[in-house]
Amino acid sequence: MLAVCGLLLAGCSGVGDGGHRAGPSASSAAASSPAAQRETGAATARLTVDPARVPTTPAAALDLVRAVTAGPDGYGPGYVKRPPYQSDPADWPVLGADCVWRQESLPDDVLATFTRYSRLPAAGAKGEVRTAATVTLHRTVAQADWEMAETLEEALRCPDQQLRTTERIIGLNSMGSGYGTNGNTSADDYLIEMGTYDNPALGKGSTYYIWNQVRLGPVTIAVVVEGGKGFDQSDLLTVQARAVAGMETKVRSELGAQK
Known part of the structure; x- marks a missing residue:
């Protein structure tokens, strides 16, 4: 995971101050990504899991996503819970045509989704960092694949x-x-x-915004990092990668996964 972040950091110079990412465009990346291959029905899972350990009911799915979703200890020293610490499992974020996020009811293809919110309090010359970790279990691999494609779009x-x-x-x-x-x-x-993040509660001026999402079979794992005046982008990418890798390990363990 850190290798990927390093490549992206080199290819994203200028993103933090409102510039545009160099290298492949998002559209070309989407075209070559397995997520975009949904049109041909080519969604695949390299992850081999024990079918008996994959939840098939919403209640069991919620138990799974709660067990693997990162809290403050998933990011490193100094992180604490941020209220509200846990999401309502019945909510599903939707980006409207007006580019405004809203909460709607859980779609039929999602068995369960869960988010925990954390933060690194401001200290000295360093501003507050806010994070959120989300794990979602879809009913099928193809439906999880759709979520990845839609996020790119x-x-x-x-x-x-x-x-x-x-x-x-x-x-x-x-x-x-x-x-x-x-x-x-x-x-x-x-x-x-990657982009820039404006929030008056964290002070004047823009800070970094980084969202990372991965798919393991029917499971998607996402971590967002917001803010952190005085932090290098590489520092925030490392924190994010640590949380994602930790949740990947837990998902593999819970599902009896093998490559």
């Missing part, structure tokens, strides 16, 4: 997005990497999005 459709009343993402760019490309050797599919 959202950044193309809405490079500027309204998160909440006073929180905005600006200049969002995406890159997708299938297994074996750009250093991705751990997940069936991988994507990362």
